[in-house]
Amino acid sequence: MARSAESSSVLRRELEQAIQYGRCAYCRRPGSPDRPLTREHVIPRAKGGKRKDVRIIVPACARCNHRRGCSELVLFLLLRPRRISAFLDYLTTLSPESIREIDLRVIAELYAAVWMLNESVDQGEEWREHLRRLCNGRTLHRRRYAARRMVGAVEGKLDRLRDGDLHRSGPSCLLPLATGASAGPKLDEPMGQLNSRLLSILSLAWQTSAEEVRRLMTMQHEQAVATAALSREEEDGVVRLDGWRRRSRRRRIRVDQRRGRRHSSGRARGRAA
Numbered sequence: 683m684a685r686s687a688e689s690s691s692v693l694r695r696e697l698e699q700a701i702q703y704g705r706c707a708y709c710r711r712p713g714s715p716d717r718p719l720t721r722e723h724v725i726p727r728a729k730g731g732k733r734k735d736v737r738i739i740v741p742a743c744a745r746c747n748h749r750r751g752c753s754e755l756v757l758f759l760l761l762r763p764r765r766i767s768a769f770l771d772y773l774t775t776l777s778p779e780s781i782r783e784i785d786l787r788v789i790a791e792l793y794a795a796v797w798m799l800n801e802s803v804d805q806g807e808e809w810r811e812h813l814r815r816l817c818n819g820r821t822l823h824r825r826r827y828a829a830r831r832m833v834g835a836v837e838g839k840l841d842r843l844r845d846g847d848l849h850r851s852g853p854s855c856l857l858p859l860a861t862g863a864s865a866g867p868k869l870d871e872p873m874g875q876l877n878s879r880l881l882s883i884l885s886l887a888w889q890t891s892a893e894e895v896r897r898l899m900t901m902q903h904e905q906a907v908a909t910a911a912l913s914r915e916e917e918d919g920v921v922r923l924d925g926w927r928r929r930s931r932r933r934r935i936r937v938d939q940r941r942g943r944r945h946s947s948g949r950a951r952g953r954a955a
Contacts, residue, residue, distance in 0.1 A: 693780040707772040708746040737785040755791040767870040794829035832902040
């Protein structure tokens with residue numbers, strides 16, 4: 683998706699205004715001119731995020747910025763699921779032009795957090811244990827990368843539809859906020875409303891209808907599940923939805939520099955002549 687200098691300036695202006703007068707994207711703590719919020723890099727600078735790239739920067743209080751550090755956004759949001767609603771609240775304050783300028787990786791991280799939370803809530807009273815397994819090591823990163831591929835694939839399909847003049851117009855505004863409570867995790871809104879708000883953000887970012895976004899994301903999800911079923915890879919009951927396959931450990935053969943002998947890596951490097 684092409685990025686224009688004009689829209690980037692709009693996002694930069696709205697970001698600076700949010701730092702001065704807005705609220706933290708994680709805890710909703712308000713900022714003030716005498717005590718402004720900090721610039722939080724959603725993609726940490728230690729992991730490739732650029733220092734002045736406004737597409738990956740959100741306003742955050744110093745406490746949340748310090749607590750997150752360089753941890754993954756998905757993990758930080760799921761540690762306190764209420765942060766997902768707060769993050770969506772910040773995106774709600776942006777104009778459609780600014781939302782279309784946000785880095786695709788940020789959208790994918792947010793989608794992965796909502797996706798994993800949905801799956802955990804479906805487990806009923808055992809949601810916490812299931813979420814803990816999803817956030818453990820490789821399983822977390824596989825879900826993150828699967829979400830990036832799914833979001834990227836949908837954006838590519840929509841770009842091809844636009845080239846063919848087949849894309850639909852998006853909504854004129856975001857869905858209203860909800861104040862109800864949900865069972866399971868402590869949330870500021872029901873899971874159905876949380877999903878609808880995420881779809882509305884994606885529809886604004888991609889300039890298409892929420893129904894089209896839901897259809898394409900569901901199709902990508904089903905393809906990922908089918909890939910996992912073919913590979914028959916499961917770990918602790920959690921299906922790997924990115925088609926990752928465990929590699930068989932091969933016995934490495936190395937050449938002894940002194941004698942030219944071959945021996946396995948498990949044996950002693952040197953032998954008596």
